[in-house]
Amino acid sequence: xxxxxxxxxxxxxxxxxxxxxxxxxxxxxxxxxxxxxxxxxxxxxxxxxxxxxxxxxxxxxxxxxxxxxxxxxxxxxxxxxxxxxxxxxxxxxxxxxxxxxxxxxxxxxxxxxxxxxxxxxxxxxxxxxxxxxxxxxxxxxxxxxxxxxxxxxxxxxxxxxxxxxxxxxxxxxxxxxxxxxxxxxxxxxxxxxxxxxxxxxxxxxxxxxxxxxxxxxxxxxxxxxxxxxxxxxxxxxxxxxxxxxxxxxxxxxxxxxxxxxxxxxxxxxxxxxxxxxxxxxxxxxxxxxxxxxxxxxxxxxxxxxxxxxxxxxxxxxxxxxxxxxxxxxxxxxxxxxxxxxxxxxxxxxxxxxxxxxxxxxxxxxxxxxxxxxxxxxxxxxxxxxxxxxxxxxxxxxxxxxxxxxxxxxxxxxxxxxxxxxxxxxxxxxxxxxxxx
Amino acid sequence: xxxxxxxxxxxxxxxxxxxxxxxxxxxxxxxxxxxxxxxxxxxxxxxxxxxxxxxxxxxxxxxxxxxxxxxxxxxxxxxxxxxxxxxxxxxxxxxxxxxxxxxxxxxxxxxxxxxxxxxxxxxxxxxxxxxxxxxxxxxxxxxxxxxxxxxxxxxxxxxxxxxxxxxxxxxxxxxxxxxxxxxxxxxxxxxxxxxxxxxxxxxxxxxxxxxxxxxxxxxxxxxxxxxxxxxxxxxxxxxxxxxxxxxxxxxxxxxxxxxxxxxxxxxxxxxxxxxxxxxxxxxxxxxxxxxxxxxxxxxxxxxxxxxxxxxxxxxxxxxxxxxxxxxxxxxxxxxxxxxxxxxxxxxxxxxxxxxxxxxxxxxxxxxxxxxxxxxxxxxxxxxxxxxxxxxxxxxxxxxxxxxxxxxxxxxxxxxxxxxxxxxxxxxxxxxxxxxx
Numbered sequence: 001x002x003x004x005x006x007x008x009x010x011x012x013x014x015x016x017x018x019x020x021x022x023x024x025x026x027x028x029x030x031x032x033x034x035x036x037x038x039x040x041x042x043x044x045x046x047x048x049x050x051x052x053x054x055x056x057x058x059x060x061x062x063x064x065x066x067x068x069x070x071x072x073x074x075x076x077x078x079x080x081x082x083x084x085x086x087x088x089x090x091x092x093x094x095x096x097x098x099x100x101x102x103x104x105x106x107x108x109x110x111x112x113x114x115x116x117x118x119x120x121x122x123x124x125x126x127x128x129x130x131x132x133x134x135x136x137x138x139x140x141x142x143x144x145x146x147x148x149x150x151x152x153x154x155x156x157x158x159x160x161x162x163x164x165x166x167x168x169x170x171x172x173x174x175x176x177x178x179x180x181x182x183x184x185x186x187x188x189x190x191x192x193x194x195x196x197x198x199x200x201x202x203x204x205x206x207x208x209x210x211x212x213x214x215x216x217x218x219x220x221x222x223x224x225x226x227x228x229x230x231x232x233x234x235x236x237x238x239x240x241x242x243x244x245x246x247x248x249x250x251x252x253x254x255x256x257x258x259x260x261x262x263x264x265x266x267x268x269x270x271x272x273x274x275x276x277x278x279x280x281x282x283x284x285x286x287x288x289x290x291x292x293x294x295x296x297x298x299x300x301x302x303x304x305x306x307x308x309x310x311x312x313x314x315x316x317x318x319x320x321x322x323x324x325x326x327x328x329x330x331x332x333x334x335x336x337x338x339x340x341x342x343x344x345x346x347x348x349x350x351x352x353x354x355x356x357x358x359x360x361x362x363x364x365x366x367x368x369x370x371x372x373x374x375x376x377x378x379x380x381x382x383x384x385x386x387x388x389x390x391x392x393x394x395x396x397x398x399x400x401x402x403x404x405x406x407x408x409x410x411x412x413x414x415x416x417x418x419x420x421x422x423x424x425x426x427x428x429x430x431x432x433x434x435x436x
Numbered sequence: 437x438x439x440x441x442x443x444x445x446x447x448x449x450x451x452x453x454x455x456x457x458x459x460x461x462x463x464x465x466x467x468x469x470x471x472x473x474x475x476x477x478x479x480x481x482x483x484x485x486x487x488x489x490x491x492x493x494x495x496x497x498x499x500x501x502x503x504x505x506x507x508x509x510x511x512x513x514x515x516x517x518x519x520x521x522x523x524x525x526x527x528x529x530x531x532x533x534x535x536x537x538x539x540x541x542x543x544x545x546x547x548x549x550x551x552x553x554x555x556x557x558x559x560x561x562x563x564x565x566x567x568x569x570x571x572x573x574x575x576x577x578x579x580x581x582x583x584x585x586x587x588x589x590x591x592x593x594x595x596x597x598x599x600x601x602x603x604x605x606x607x608x609x610x611x612x613x614x615x616x617x618x619x620x621x622x623x624x625x626x627x628x629x630x631x632x633x634x635x636x637x638x639x640x641x642x643x644x645x646x647x648x649x650x651x652x653x654x655x656x657x658x659x660x661x662x663x664x665x666x667x668x669x670x671x672x673x674x675x676x677x678x679x680x681x682x683x684x685x686x687x688x689x690x691x692x693x694x695x696x697x698x699x700x701x702x703x704x705x706x707x708x709x710x711x712x713x714x715x716x717x718x719x720x721x722x723x724x725x726x727x728x729x730x731x732x733x734x735x736x737x738x739x740x741x742x743x744x745x746x747x748x749x750x751x752x753x754x755x756x757x758x759x760x761x762x763x764x765x766x767x768x769x770x771x772x773x774x775x776x777x778x779x780x781x782x783x784x785x786x787x788x789x790x791x792x793x794x795x796x797x798x799x800x801x802x803x804x805x806x807x808x809x810x811x812x813x814x815x816x817x818x819x820x821x822x823x824x825x826x827x828x829x830x831x832x833x834x835x836x837x838x839x840x841x842x843x844x845x846x847x848x849x850x851x852x853x854x855x856x857x858x859x860x861x862x863x864x865x866x867x868x869x870x871x872x
Contacts, residue, residue, distance in 0.1 A: 004607075005608065005609050008608060008609035012483065035472070035473075037472035037473045038608055041477065041480045041608035044477045044480035044481055045609065171474060172441065172444060172477035173444035173481065
């Protein structure tokens with residue numbers, strides 16, 4: 001039997017690891033007989049040599065079975081989730097899950113917290129007074145079955161091998177490896193006990209994948225490997241060259257997601273929600289095609305079923321459901337300060353990374369995973385891509401815990417807006433689709 | 437200032453690390469703020485992306501200055517050492533150092549122990565009753581100045597950064613990287629306080645470098661980087677497609693090296709010693725050219741000055757100098773058992789790896805660094821490359837601690853000899869030379 005170092009060398013030299021090898025490596029890392037320094041050397045070798053689909057499936061399933069897999073077998077009906085690779089202002093999950101559930105597809109959702117410039121669904125949900133994301137698995141299953149959707153945090157028992165390896169990748173320069181990203185995403189999502197998955201692969205300055213080519217490569221790998229692991233999977237490539245919607249923070253993003261369920265919301269956020277939701281309804285068998293899926297979602301917005309499902313979910317998870325009808329009851333920042341345009345023109349660029357990091361500086365996000373977030377603070381955009389602006393018009397509003405904080409961020413927020421004499425080409429939100 | 441993970445990513449992406457970066461990385465690893473898992477990821481990135489000469493010089497000097505540099509400034513005269521990349525039966529240092537010292541060039545030698553199929557100079561020396569290799573640096577300097585040569589083991593204070601990193605490379609599949617090998621060799625050798633260095637880069641089945649191309653690549657890198665670090669460096673590429681000399685073990689190898697100093701010894705060992713010694717005399721300024729260097733060495737063998745220098749070195753290091761005149765006083769194996777040819781023909785191949793591992797199994801070497809060696813045991817070759825053999829003639833003699841041990845290895849030793857009907861092409865020992 002090969003030693004661990006022989007397996008590292010095999011991958012280093014471009015060889016293919018067998019399923020049994022991958023199981024052994026994961027087991028050895030789990031029981032401590034493979035120290036982190038050997039795992040990080042292997043991860044770097046994988047970074048350079050890649051993994052084929054069979055290896056990536058074996059890695060995904062090995063990580064998946066390192067922990068508990070939620071059993072939703074008691075619920076008859078399709079269970080479909082959505083995963084986003086993360087962007088600035090991406091609050092889609094908050095409106096999407098109740099809307100899809102209202103259309104008859106169960107949405108069990110295990111989400112993450114924000115880190116760096118991208119926010120996290122759990123932090124946004126916790127802006128709702130009383131809302132709890134740390135439910136037991138039994139309670140999670142009960143709420144999914146009764147309400148149609150439930151959103152909780154990753155427990156220590158879901159894909160623990162991924163959690164430890166992700167922390168290691170983060171500090172060893174091995175995050176940006178497509179097979180490792182695929183196995184990390186899919187192992188966590190398949191642990192939810194879902195039948196199908198829609199992926200929102202974000203592309204651009206505010207996203208993890210900076211180019212359409214690289215994003216498409218990731219999307220294709222996710223669809224291929226997810227399909228080989230026995231799930232129905234499709235992926236959309238969506239633009240993250242600017243902020244999604246008009247809010248960055250927690251309470252303000254939650255309010256904007258609620259607005260979508262009530263028939264409002266910015267057009268790009270509505271479009272993203274409908275496009276992903278239609279995929280979920282088709283995968284879940286609740287719509288024959290994307291057009292009828294989209295029509296069903298629009299009806300669930302129009303007649304308030306989406307908003308009602310959100311209220312029931314909030315209530316089931318201990319929160320105050322009245323925020324759906326009264327979003328002003330969400331926590332408000334004590335200081336709101338406008339950032340004004342210094343010249344007239346058109347909004348030809350919005351830097352999502354700069355704005356995301358500004359929100360983190362205000363306290364809406366984290367630079368280390370042990371930090372607390374302030375749900376009240378963030379940045380609201382007053383203008384969108386291509387909008388004309390006059391000199392002195394508000395570009396954004398900073399929601400801060402103090403006027404000193406607001407002043408400190410003002411220049412940085414202003415710099416995130418590029419104002420030009422001519423309007424930019426129209427923005428394309430949906431860039432591509434990968435799937436059957 | 438870049439974080440450690442940013443420096444890892446820089447190298448991963450093919451960037452060049454600056455001298456200050458390399459100093460920071462070494463310091464961080466030394467003080468524990470860079471854990472082994474980050475260093476191993478960096479080492480794997482270096483494996484794939486390489487390092488240019490400036491980076492390799494910076495790494496060498498950083499590692500060199502991680503510990504003590506021996507100060508031989510009190511000795512007037514050139515100090516020159518030889519380093520071999522390791523082979524089976526390579527006892528050249530034992531006869532080379534006294535011989536070169538006898539010709540007027542100081543040879544301060546810090547050596548290693550055997551690991552795996554290659555033996556170590558220290559283990560061979562310790563076959564001499566009483567011989568001590570763990571001398572203090574002061575005593576080492578005194579003996580070099582008085583006798584002309586002294587051979588000790590690496591102390592904990594010489595290039596400790598290399599010691600720790602080598603252990604890490606060994607278990608993470610990052611040994612076979614030319615810049616890492618170069619920095620490891622040169623940092624240890626430059627710590628001896630030498631002016632010049634001759635490298636014996638072994639090529640073939642019994643060596644670390646299996647092909648002449650790869651060996652030449654290593655030799656060129658060693659010469660370039662050593663020169664940039666301010667030393668005079670030349671390298672010879674020598675054949676390790678078979679055993680060097682006729683002995684593998686410890687006491688038997690020491691006896692064979694003594695034989696060379698007394699005017700005997702197998703032709704390949706004599707040739708290797710003279711070729712490397714001539715380079716050392718030229719680099720040390722004691723010979724005008726290689727031919728006169730070789731003639732000087734032959735005179736020092738002929739008139740016994742080499743043997744006398746060996747006696748003085750042994751005496752200075754606490755050993756019994758009478759072994760030079762009476763090699764039979766070296767420890768003898770209780771069991772000596774012949775391995776006979778099963779067919780007639782010519783010796784067309786000798787597998788140095790198989791024989792080296794056989795000697796390890798007999799107890800002459802180590803598979804783990806904490807093991808003790810038995811100085812008495814090993815394998816003596818009775819025939820050499822191209823020799824005719826008759827059926828029933830002895831191919832080798834196994835020196836074992838028991839007849840059971842000898843029997844157990846008999847078939848493996850026999851398999852190491854390839855007997856063919858026709859003689860093989862003559863062996864070329866000196867394959868190439870790199871240097872000014």
